[in-house]
Amino acid sequence: MIKKAVIFCGGKATRFNNGKPGPLKPLIKVNNEEILIKIIKIYANNGINEFILLGGYKFNKLNNFFKKKKLKNIKISVVNTGVNTETAGRLLKAKQIIGEDDFFLTYGDSITDFNPTKAYKKFKNSKCNSLISIYKYISPYGVVNHKKNKLTSYSEKKFQFYINAGFYIFNKQIFNFIKTSKDSLEKKIIPLYLKKKNKIIIYECRFWHPMDNELDRVKLSKILKK
Secondary structure, X not given: OOOEEEEEOOOOOHHHHOOOOOOOHHHOEEOOEEHHHHHHHHHHOOOOOEEEEEEEOXXXXXXXXXXXXXXXXXXXXXXXXXXXXXHHHHHHHOHHHHOOOOEEEEEOOEEEOOOHHHHHHHHHHHOOOEEEEEEEEEEOOOEXXXXXXXXXXXXXXXXXXXXXXXXXXXXXHHHHOOOOOOOOHHHHHHHHHHHOOOOEEEEEEOOEEEOOOHHHHHHHHHHHHO
């Protein structure tokens, strides 16, 4: 079983603050507990005990939090990967700490029913170099397409499509594709990975909820209380 989980914690939270740098999202509380701690528990409940937090924006706040916060039988490493570094670039800057073994990866601002044990078993049986979690999103809006000022298609509410749920498994091969701190995992590396004929196995989550803004936080609080 994988023992390391890497978590992105360095974003500026602009979606949380109307396009301007906002709070350090991973440390925002949901029902009196930081969402980052809730995410760590998803892994810790499955035997993962080493966490590498990729900080940047408000790094000192993140670092100081874990100097004071002690989690039983869990090792936390907080890495300063820079304020303006893209997601894959953050991984590259932590390459030495991540090491040669397979690792989990996620973001510090969403909750799912992702099961690390089941996901890793599927990953190993697939013989693929990576795994990505997905979630069937049901849009509350009607979806339209148009061309040359004319409507070409229309779908009523409850249109369904799959989105990236943000929980991954990678092996060391991912570092062969990351070249600079400006490389984005989502925009560049994963598309490049597929273009080079690398197969990515999927793991479907039945529950996923982001915390992109205050309304999301309130909704997530109500859901988790149930």
